[in-house]
Amino acid sequence: MSEPVISIKNLSYRYRGQKERALEDISLDISQGDFLVVMGPSEAGKSTLAATINGLVPHFFRGKFEGQVDVYGKNTQDHTVAVMAEEVGMVFQDFEAQLFSTNVELEVAFGPENFAVARDEIERRIEKNLHLVGLEEYRNRPPSTLSGGQKQKLAIASVLAMQPKILVMDEPTTDLDPISKLGVFNIADQLRQRDDMTLIVVEHETEEALKARHILLLNKGKVIRYGPGHEVLRDVDLLESNGVRPLDIVKYFHQMGETDLPMAPEDGLSRFHAKGWRISDAKHAKLVANDKARAQQYGDIIIRCQGLKHSYSGKVEALRGVDLEIHRGEMIAIVGQNGSGKTTLVKHFNGLLMPTEGSIEVDGKPANEQGVFVLGKKVGYVFQNPDHQIFSETVFDEVAFSPRLRKMSDEEVKQRVEEALEAVGLSGFESKDPFSLTKSGRQRVAVASVLAAKPEVLILDEPTTGLDYAEQRSMMELVRHLNEKGSTIIFVTHHMWVVSEYAHNVVVLNDGQVILRGTTREVFSHEEMLRVAFLRPPHIVSFSNMLGKTMLTAEEAASCTEGGDV
DSSP: OOOOSEEEEEEEEEETTOSSOSEEEEEEEEOTTOEEEEEOSTTSSHHHHHHHHTTHHHHTSOEEEEEEEEETTEETTTSOHHHHTTTEEEEOSSGGGGOOSSSHHHHHHHHHHHTTOOHHHHHHHHHHHHHHHTOGGGTTSOGGGSOHHHHHHHHHHHHHTTOOSEEEEESTTTTOOHHHHHHHHHHHHHHHTOTTOEEEEEOSOSGGGTTOSEEEEEETTEEEEEEEHHHHTTOHHHHHHTTOOOOHHHHHHHHTTOSSOOOSHHHHHHHHHHTTEEEOHHHHHHHHHHHHHHHHTOOSEEEEEEEEEEEETTTEEEEEEEEEEEETTOEEEEEOSTTSSHHHHHHTTTTSSOOSEEEEEETTEEGGGTHHHHHHHHEEEEOSSGGGTOOOSSHHHHHHHHHHHTTOOHHHHHHHHHHHHHHTTOTTOTTSOGGGSOHHHHHHHHHHHHHTTOOSEEEEESTTTTOOHHHHHHHHHHHHHHHHTTOEEEEEOSOHHHHHHHOSEEEEEETTEEEEEEEHHHHHTOHHHHHHTTOOOOHHHHHHHHTTSOOOSHHHHHHHEEETTO
16 A cells, blocks of 8 residues: 555544644555545534645644644645745635735736746646636636636636645635535546546535545544544434534435435445335325415515615626515525625615615615614615624623614613524623624524514525534524514525425525526426526435425425335
């Protein structure tokens, strides 16, 4: 067996000022040509481990480093990050922070130029890597004009142009729409087929990890499991107990009592037919009937858009004639690719933006006649990044801000804060500094601060971004509970499993226009149309569509399966 290209021995690391270790006694060998996916919940140590491969830990991030990391025989403690960059390329989670040149071509050329590569060789590398990531026609465009997915591809191309032997990508698809995510992993798939390239990807989404040769599961800085990808991904209970969402198809067959578990929809379809199973028409019809019955419970229209258009600076047309009605009691997802107009649309619902053309009514009155202050009482808005919303020194003061702004008595303010914190599960946190909480905790504070105003409608812009699976579940269960208590919920998301499991209805935007609107089941049955909008449903939905009956979860599919030896 050949020598490992990365050898990690007894690695432990604690950040300066922290009591707990970020990594604890990790030993690991990685061979040339491997495709390793690192998974685990928040604060598992994934990004810290990635940063040890190119020497950012310990040279850039200070702390107590124990053990040894060798990359192609170089001890990372003895070599600078600049030296290690010749062996290890790094694509960061915040990939936009890596881009700074005035056009795409110069961005890709920057690294090789710093390595004093000859001009003609630089040109060859530009051509080769822009072709690899599909950005040849954008070489003269400023990076700022690219979509999120294109910027991510550019970050990858600029790192690959330095011809590293090892590529480390830290959660490269966090803020991308499903098809852009697929594009990044298609690039990874091409790279993994090169024997000279070793690929390490930190990733939350199990569907994106299907082609991993090995998976490393971390939790609280410790190795929970390290093994072949197909073995780790089939261990439903292990993944769930360590904050990672299992594959839909694996979960479905696991629930059906199978032990030999297919992982992809196509393999699942073959196994389904081989077992002699079928989907019960009556049971599926009952799911559809339940969807319709729920719709009968909605109230009157609370938000109505007619011919809604919005242009930024009079040039960029973000919305191009949106007609939409939202009823009281709905829980509706707004989905679409990066730049499709989702956030622009929902910012009109509470007056953060006003139409360039067309109209929007909230609670039967034109939004432009009500203003932000009045609309804010009816429509609450939770931003994607809670740190853009939070500013107070204590949780109590943060949640009390809106009631105080509305001149409520101290007693009523106290009552509003108590009710809001109880609703988000943060009772007892009143005196805490909100910035001392986790991302999930800060997100809950942001929700509570909006709830304190008792709005009828709650808008959440990407409420699950940056959260691990357990935190995503917790956040969405909270949102579902608020809906069941009477709140109208509108949420924007890229996570299609969140849509399939929690949304009653879905609006699909593409290039500023609504191209699909209906129940989640209806919308997800139109996979071709979804693909036009750079979306794809979860694997279990694709699997069920192949069977001719759209089901939204593994549980639904299992409940409708009959025949054979069931």
